[in-house]
Amino acid sequence: MSIWVLRGLRDGVATTRWPARPDDYADTWRGPARPLPAAFSSDPEAALKALCPTGAIAAEPGGNVRVDQGKCILCGRCVAERPDVFAWSQGATGPGAAALTPNQLIVPELPETDEAVEAARARLRERTAALRRSVHIRHVDAGSDGSEEWEIQALLGPVYDVHRLGVFFTASPRHADVLLVTGAGARGMTVPLRTTYDGMPDPKIVIAAGTDAVSGGLLSQSDMTTGGIAATVPVDIWLAGSPPSPFGIINALLVAVGKLAPDPPPARMMTGPRGGRRSR
Amino acid sequence: MMTPGVKALEDEIESRVDAGDRFAGLFATRPTQGVGVAGFAPVTLSAHVSTPGGIDTLEASLPPGAESYPALTPRLGAAFWYEREIHDTFGVVPEGHPRLAPLVRPGSPETPGDRALPRHVTGYGMFTIPHGPVRSGVLESIEYLVETPGEAIPHLNMRVFYKHRGVQDAFNGMTPADGVLLAERTEGIASVAHALAFSHAIEQIAGCEPPTTAQLVRVLHAELERIANHLDVAGRLADAAGLAVATARLALHKERVMRLVSRLCGSRFGRGVVVPGGITAAPLLPPAQLRAELDRLAKPIAADAAALMATSSFLDRLRGTGPLTPERARQHGALGPIGKAAGFADDARLARPYDAYRALVVPSARSHVAGDALARLRVRWEEVDQSFRLLRQVADDLAERAPDLYSVTCEPASGRAVGWAEAPQGEVLYDVSIEAGRIARCHPRSASFHNLVLMHEVFTGDILTDFPFIEASFGLSVAGVAL
Numbered sequence: 001m002s003i004w005v006l007r008g009l010r011d012g013v014a015t016t017r018w019p020a021r022p023d024d025y026a027d028t029w030r031g032p033a034r035p036l037p038a039a040f041s042s043d044p045e046a047a048l049k050a051l052c053p054t055g056a057i058a059a060e061p062g063g064n065v066r067v068d069q070g071k072c073i074l075c076g077r078c079v080a081e082r083p084d085v086f087a088w089s090q091g092a093t094g095p096g097a098a099a100l101t102p103n104q105l106i107v108p109e110l111p112e113t114d115e116a117v118e119a120a121r122a123r124l125r126e127r128t129a130a131l132r133r134s135v136h137i138r139h140v141d142a143g144s145d146g147s148e149e150w151e152i153q154a155l156l157g158p159v160y161d162v163h164r165l166g167v168f169f170t171a172s173p174r175h176a177d178v179l180l181v182t183g184a185g186a187r188g189m190t191v192p193l194r195t196t197y198d199g200m201p202d203p204k205i206v207i208a209a210g211t212d213a214v215s216g217g218l219l220s221q222s223d224m225t226t227g228g229i230a231a232t233v234p235v236d237i238w239l240a241g242s243p244p245s246p247f248g249i250i251n252a253l254l255v256a257v258g259k260l261a262p263d264p265p266p267a268r269m270m271t272g273p274r275g276g277r278r279s280r
Numbered sequence: 281m282m283t284p285g286v287k288a289l290e291d292e293i294e295s296r297v298d299a300g301d302r303f304a305g306l307f308a309t310r311p312t313q314g315v316g317v318a319g320f321a322p323v324t325l326s327a328h329v330s331t332p333g334g335i336d337t338l339e340a341s342l343p344p345g346a347e348s349y350p351a352l353t354p355r356l357g358a359a360f361w362y363e364r365e366i367h368d369t370f371g372v373v374p375e376g377h378p379r380l381a382p383l384v385r386p387g388s389p390e391t392p393g394d395r396a397l398p399r400h401v402t403g404y405g406m407f408t409i410p411h412g413p414v415r416s417g418v419l420e421s422i423e424y425l426v427e428t429p430g431e432a433i434p435h436l437n438m439r440v441f442y443k444h445r446g447v448q449d450a451f452n453g454m455t456p457a458d459g460v461l462l463a464e465r466t467e468g469i470a471s472v473a474h475a476l477a478f479s480h481a482i483e484q485i486a487g488c489e490p491p492t493t494a495q496l497v498r499v500l501h502a503e504l505e506r507i508a509n510h511l512d513v514a515g516r517l518a519d520a521a522g523l524a525v526a527t528a529r530l531a532l533h534k535e536r537v538m539r540l541v542s543r544l545c546g547s548r549f550g551r552g553v554v555v556p557g558g559i560t561a562a563p564l565l566p567p568a569q570l571r572a573e574l575d576r577l578a579k580p581i582a583a584d585a586a587a588l589m590a591t592s593s594f595l596d597r598l599r600g601t602g603p604l605t606p607e608r609a610r611q612h613g614a615l616g617p618i619g620k621a622a623g624f625a626d627d628a629r630l631a632r633p634y635d636a637y638r639a640l641v642v643p644s645a646r647s648h649v650a651g652d653a654l655a656r657l658r659v660r661w662e663e664v665d666q667s668f669r670l671l672r673q674v675a676d677d678l679a680e681r682a683p684d685l686y687s688v689t690c691e692p693a694s695g696r697a698v699g700w701a702e703a704p705q706g707e708v709l710y711d712v713s714i715e716a717g718r719i720a721r722c723h724p725r726s727a728s729f730h731n732l733v734l735m736h737e738v739f740t741g742d743i744l745t746d747f748p749f750i751e752a753s754f755g756l757s758v759a760g761v762a763l
Contacts, residue, residue, distance in 0.1 A: 003587050008525040010580075014532050025539065030546045053458040075461050076552050080560065088546070140414050141421040143443045146759040147468030147549050150512070152418045154538075157531030171416035186762075188386035188442040189421055192413050218462045224385075224446030243468065245548070 014158045018247060019254065026247040031089030031097065032072035032211075032240045033079055034107045035065040048085070051078040054211075054218060070105035070214040073242040098252040099238045100124065102214065102230070124236055127203035128258030131177055134166040135257045138176035138200065142193050142229050143186025143219075147243040148210045152180065154246045167253055173199035178256050179233065180249075184212040184219040185226035197233045205256045207237040209249060214238050286349045289327060289340035293356060296329050296336075302613040302626055304328040304335060305709055305725040306352065306362035308370055322346070323372050328698065328709060328725070330613070332631055335698045335709065348373040358612045361733045368441075384762050386441045400435040401427050409744075413442040420758035426744070433739040433747070438732065440762045447763040451722035456482045456556045456692060459719050463710065464551045467726050467760030469509060472501045473703030474710075474724065475554035480634055481699030481712040482556035486692035491685045493678070494558035495636040500570075500674045501541065501550040502701065503667040508537045509704030509755065510617075510660040511581070514588065516752035517657060521594045529584045533577070540573050558687025567679035574675060578668045585661045598654035602738040602750035606649050614734060615727040616706025617659040618754060622651030628702040636674065643669050653753035660755075663704075693717060703727055705756055726760030 016023045033056075048059045056071035057078060065085055067078075078086040089097075089107075099105045100120035103113045139152055155162045156169065170176050173196045181193065197206070208229050211217045216227035226232060239252040254260040297303055305328040311321045322344045329336045342349050351374030352359040363374040364383035373380070412423035425437035447466050451459055463478035464471040476498060483490065490498070515530035538548040544563045545553045553559050563570065588594060604614065609622035619625060625647065629637045643666045648655040696713040706727030713720040735754060742750065 004523065004525040004591070007529060007584065007587055010529075011532065030542075053461055073461065073465070074547065074552070076546070076560070077457075138414075139418045141419070141443060143445045144420065144759065145465040145468030146420055146757040147465075147471070149418055149420055150469060151548075154531070154535060156418075157535060158528040159532060159535045169418060183421075183443065184445055186421075186443045186445050188444055188762075189413065192421070192442065196414050212465075218458075218465060219445050219447065219450055222446035222450050224444055224449075242465070242551075243549070 015161045015164065016159060019251070019260065023247070026245075027091050029091055029245050029247060030074070031091065031245075031248070032069035032074055033067055033076070033086050034069070034089045035067055035085060036087050037108075048078075048082070051081055053077070054215070054220065066106050066108060066110075068106045068215075069240040070099075070102050070211065070238060071217070071220075072240055073211050073217050097239065097248055098255045099240075100236070102235075102238050105214070105238055105240055120236070124205070124256075125258065127205060128256070130203050131257050134168065135177040135253075136168050136170040136175045137178045137180050137253070138170055138173050138196060139180045139182070140189070140193050140196050141182050142189040142213070142232070143183035143225055144210070144212060144243075148182035148212070151243050151246050152182070152209070152249060155249060160246045160250060162250060162253070165250070165254065165259070167250075167257075173197075174201065176200050177204060178253065179204060179206045180209055180253075181206065181213050181229045181233065181235075182209050182243075183229070184216040184222070185229045185231060187224050187226065190226065190232050193229065193232050205236045206233050207239060207252050207256055208235045209239050209241075209252065210244050211240050211242045214240060217242060286325065286340045286342065286352075289325060289338055290350075290352050290355060292338055293327055293329060293352070297356075297613075301336075302330040303356060303358045304330040304613065304707070305730065306359050306366070307711070307723050307725070308366040308372065309721060309723075310370055323370055325349075325366070326711065326723075328711070330626065330632075330707070334632055335700055337698060337711070342372070347371070348375050350375050351377040353377050358730075361729065382439075382441055384441050384444050386444065400437070403429070405429050413439070422758045422761075424747075426747070428744065431743040433742060433744065436736055436739060438735065440732070440758055442762070443758060444762040445759075448723060451719050454719045455717065456690070456714070456719065459712075459722060460555055463724065464549075464554075466724050466763065467703070467705075467708075467728060467757050468549060469512070469757050470505065470703040470705060470708065470726070470760065472498075472505045472550040472554060473701045473708050474726075475551075476502060476635070476701035477699045477708040477710040478712065478722070478724070479554055479556045479699065480701065481697045481710045482692055482714070483690055484697035484699065485695040485712070485714050486556070486690045488557055488688050488690045490558040490635070491688060492636070493562075493681055493684050494686050495639075496674050496677055496681075497559050497563060497686075498554055499636045499640065500563065500671060500678075501545070501553050503671050503674070504537060504541050504544075505550055506667050506704040507577075507581075507664050508534055508541070510664050511537065513660055513752055513755035514585070514657060517598065517653070517749060518588060518594065520748040520752055521597050523588075523591065523594055526584070526588050526591070526594070530588075533581050533584065536577055540577065544570070555687060555690075556692075557690030558685070561686060562683065563678075567675050571672065571675040571679070574668060574671050581664065585664070589658070589661070595654060597746075597749055598657060598753070599652060601653040601742055601746050602753060603740065604651040604734060604738050606651060608734070608737060609651060612734060613730070614706075615730050616702075616704070617656050617663065618731050618734065619706065620645065620659045621648050621655035623647060623649040626707070628700050628707045632700060634701065636677075640670055640673050640677075642666070653749050656753045656755075691717065705760070706731060724760075724763065726757070726763075728756035728758070728760035729763075732756050732761050
């Protein structure tokens with residue numbers, strides 16, 4: 001056994017300090033596609049739309065281009081084919097990460113989103129006020145491809161180590177404050193997911209983790225899915241990504257429990273000793 | 281084309297398997313157009329048989345309107361789950377099948393009390409522990425019904441249908457370019473292998489060959505994916521044994537491998553690299569830097585692997601746990617590390633090489649016969665070592681090569697082909713039909729689907745606390761089973 005004591009000291013501290021301190025890997029993380037600022041295309045609407053296998057691209061007749069990151073599976077086809085119009089989002093907290101409404105994932109944002117976001121923020125704040133420093137998470141796989149589970153498991157490893165943020169995973173929904181759901185909403189999981197949700201005490205917060213959970217992704221039209229998990233449980237935090245990065249999931253968790261404001265510019269998140277502004 | 285009856289198909293498979301070929305899968309199709317009224321179109325059974333040089337497809341058509349056929353399972357045990365899948369999907373009854381419960385598609389809801397009863401083993405004190413579909417850790421949804429008198433596990437029942445997503449149907453009508461994206465998301469932890477198997481089928485139909493650089497980059501990502509998967513399995517085993525430091529070390533290595541993958545292509549799972557006809561772009565790291573990164577990874581991984589395999593309290597939990605006999609491995613055609621650990625090694629990279637594996641020297645592996653969780657882990661460590669050697673060859677080859685094309689035009693018109701690739705879990709098959717440039721039917725068969733059924737048989741003498749070790753040592757993904 002003693003060999004492991006020494007081996008454990010070998011690499012020093014591998015744990016990131018993010019979000020309290022910047023982390024290169026988090027900042028350079030390649031997120032969903034976005035239109036370039038003031039992207040304007042004179043192409044016929046259909047030509048841009050056809051670039052996207054999940055219909056995330058909308059081009060208004062006037063020429064404004066929007067990307068619904070909640071549908072983006074990060075295939076990169078639009079970025080490769082039309083670098084003059086599309087680019088990758090950079091960083092785990094960039095636009096579209098951890099949104100409070102599904103429409104907030106649309107970049108650039110729709111004019112009417114603000115009001116809905118404010119209402120959602122008020123609802124969330126009401127519930128997070130009851131949460132203390134430590135929160136417990138129940139994860140449910142509602143038809144994922146298996147990669148989301150890897151990224152969530154990584155949070156328990158030495159690099160991300162969410163215990164440092166007071167975040168713990170629990171086996172029992174009775175102990176859980178946050179329901180972290182992955183997958184496109186497989187019909188077979190509808191009842192188990194709902195039962196888990198119903199088994200959690202109030203107040204509870206639901207995170208749809210990943211593009212599949214938000215919109216169903218490539219399986220949104222499948223008869224065997226509900227095209228996202230919102231059909232089964234009320235979602236509070238919408239997180240795009242196929243799969244989302246571990247940093248993106250941490251960000252969503254911190255937003256969910258009120259340790260981070262949902263959408264300040266990334267710079268503001270990285271001030272403060274333990275994750276910046278708190279809602280209380 | 282005239283196709284023989286089911287009996288002839290069964291005889292053919294049996295004689296091929298007796299002659300040393302491997303039964304690799306069975307599925308059904310019912311054409312939705314063409315023959316008469318859609319619902320009465322005849323069902324066709326397609327079996328895959330793996331030979332040293334390739335994968336053969338054998339077919340048999342049921343008579344039009346037939347709602348049943350004599351089951352293959354009584355003579356060909358490996359067809360057990362395949363015939364249940366056919367029954368789930370088409371409602372066609374394989375007569376004489378031992379157990380036609382729903383497998384991949386959720387059946388009608390049952391009363392919760394039912395499942396608490398032992399079903400296969402009865403007697404005083406027997407009860408069933410339902411475990412899942414919502415698991416106690418961060419795991420994929422699957423339900424294990426463990427029938428037990430208290431400690432021993434005389435029978436295990438698995439229900440995988442909870443996370444059935446309708447992947448197979450979702451392929452229909454897609455272009456090959458979209459299809460490869462869905463293939464990557466069919467079994468997310470083996471994205472590269474699935475994309476490869478799918479692309480190989482498309483390339484066969486189109487009759488194109490990816491450029492050499494693209495073939496090398498494909499191997500690069502496939503082998504990094506294998507290392508990440510094997511580190512994941514080793515980490516789960518260490519976790520099951522309560523070795524906190526080993527678990528953390530292995531998680532750290534896995535994270536470093538995934539970060540290297542993301543530095544190479546932008547995705548931590550190697551997604552968006554493989555496309556029919558080649559790859560999308562050059563690796564973002566120059567070969568010399570890649571080579572340095574590989575060396576930096578390989579040494580500490582080997583050192584921690586050696587320390588783990590010298591920790592006797594850990595080995596005690598694996599030795600003799602969940603054994604699969606070489607005889608059963610051969611009969612079933614067990615794939616990947618599970619087969620290799622039980623003396624049945626059919627590695628597609630060696631037996632049916634594809635891409636750059638044809639030119640690279642794939643290091644030979646030791647043979648194992650114990651078939652237990654320990655042998656499976658030993659196979660994985662050997663594969664990790666093998667992968668690093670392959671990767672160094674790839675990095676050196678890439679450094680020497682002048683930049684050339686990354687892909688060729690690959691536009692299949694019509695046709696059907698079977699593509700394969702060796703995933704970390706074992707061989708992945710894609711049987712793809714293209715009509716007028718679009719996917720008419722795509723049947724993915726993951727190694728997870730073929731291998732998971734073997735978990736029924738490996739609990740001889742094992743008890744409840746061995747369960748996490750056996751499950752982790754199989755290293756399979758439910759997403760690839762339920763599709």
